[in-house]
Amino acid sequence: MSHDPYAAIRLPAYRRYLGSLVAMTLATQMRGVAVGWQLYDLTGDPLALGLAGLAEALPFVAGALPAGHLADRRDRRALALGALVLLALCAAALAGLACRPGVAASGRVRWLYGIIAVSGVARTLLLPARWALATQLVPRALYPNAVAWRSGSWEAAAVLGPALGGVLYGAGGAGAVYLLDAGLMALAVALMWLVPRVARAEATASRGGWRGVLEGVAFVRGQPVLLGALSLDLFAVLFGGATALLPVFARDILHAGPAGLGALRAAPAVGAIATALVLAHRAPLERMGPALLASVALFGLAIAGFGLSTSLVASVALLAASGAADSVSVNIRGTLLQLLTPDHLMGRVSAVNQVFIGSSNEIGAFESGVAARLLGAVPAVVLGGMATLGVVGIVAWRVPALRRLGEAPVRA
Numbered sequence: 001m002s003h004d005p006y007a008a009i010r011l012p013a014y015r016r017y018l019g020s021l022v023a024m025t026l027a028t029q030m031r032g033v034a035v036g037w038q039l040y041d042l043t044g045d046p047l048a049l050g051l052a053g054l055a056e057a058l059p060f061v062a063g064a065l066p067a068g069h070l071a072d073r074r075d076r077r078a079l080a081l082g083a084l085v086l087l088a089l090c091a092a093a094l095a096g097l098a099c100r101p102g103v104a105a106s107g108r109v110r111w112l113y114g115i116i117a118v119s120g121v122a123r124t125l126l127l128p129a130r131w132a133l134a135t136q137l138v139p140r141a142l143y144p145n146a147v148a149w150r151s152g153s154w155e156a157a158a159v160l161g162p163a164l165g166g167v168l169y170g171a172g173g174a175g176a177v178y179l180l181d182a183g184l185m186a187l188a189v190a191l192m193w194l195v196p197r198v199a200r201a202e203a204t205a206s207r208g209g210w211r212g213v214l215e216g217v218a219f220v221r222g223q224p225v226l227l228g229a230l231s232l233d234l235f236a237v238l239f240g241g242a243t244a245l246l247p248v249f250a251r252d253i254l255h256a257g258p259a260g261l262g263a264l265r266a267a268p269a270v271g272a273i274a275t276a277l278v279l280a281h282r283a284p285l286e287r288m289g290p291a292l293l294a295s296v297a298l299f300g301l302a303i304a305g306f307g308l309s310t311s312l313v314a315s316v317a318l319l320a321a322s323g324a325a326d327s328v329s330v331n332i333r334g335t336l337l338q339l340l341t342p343d344h345l346m347g348r349v350s351a352v353n354q355v356f357i358g359s360s361n362e363i364g365a366f367e368s369g370v371a372a373r374l375l376g377a378v379p380a381v382v383l384g385g386m387a388t389l390g391v392v393g394i395v396a397w398r399v400p401a402l403r404r405l406g407e408a409p410v411r412a
Helices: 012-043 046-073 076-098 105-137 140-194 209-213 215-221 224-240 243-253 257-280 288-308 312-340 343-375 377-398
Strands: none
Touching: 012 046, 012 076, 012 105, 012 140, 012 243, 012 257, 046 076, 046 105, 046 215, 046 243, 046 343, 076 105, 076 140, 105 140, 105 343, 140 257, 140 312, 215 224, 215 343, 224 288, 224 312, 224 343, 224 377, 243 257, 243 343, 243 377, 257 312, 288 312, 288 377, 312 343, 343 377
């Protein structure tokens, strides 16, 4: 039977799901550009950018496992809707703050951190529920195709969102960005509302209390391939992520302004969406283990090169290359997660995945801010990229099952 690259998006419910994902991603990517530029403009301190990541990470890491348990015991669509409404209210609060020019800089910074923290709570509820909901909308045979389209849709929004946010910030200030952010979040809520309720498959009874919450952790610990793939992402992005420092590079090194920051934020997604489209139009990767390790190594090399670049064009190209490599990694991890995890554990295992991702992204942003304060932005990014290469070598050595993944079919 020939491979149908559009099989997943022929399903109306999954199209609405993707539409909600795209609208939210556009909004949050625009918001990221505006908040990052505002914070660095108000403080001039790269550590302030790292603290923003920490403000979002703390509620997320603390609450993700209970949220995953909730996603396995309650209506996943309803949980996602509630979280999207809370994110929309955060966007409205940012717009209101931007429309009050009399607020002192120190007070504005505190408000920004507070709203970021509430956004972290909303993401804590949203991500496990939304990820687990996807497995109810498509047949199991279409999981790899659905993951490729979800990744590609996210990356497409992550291309347009930062670019649009940078242009809008330069033309109309933060208020213009946050008003459009709020409108897009309202659209995300409406599209998720249109996703039909899906009857849950009969599930194995789960434990209550903390024993039930930790079932997802126990499952991941018993799957060496899955644990290895998640650990690889955690430490690679923890050390190699440079997103938090892009305002520093845009303003102080590349002298590119808000529009340049938007281009830098969009560049990884440009490479990622091109790669995701290629992956969606081809059969699933066979030797997933070597491909995963190679893609993360290329990510580290691209990040190190970006840290050394003093040209906006070269910087954009290197960040695009990092996004292309990351897209392969995201596709493989997402496919493994959905193939290996039973539905009754999907919310909790997705929460474990999101803890790994949240730790690497937001806590990695804090690590980047601290390293930039101590070493300077350029050494922090270059050393982070090289540390990522070390992580790849350690994981390849310590997790031989991941290194050999693809020599036999993946089974749940």
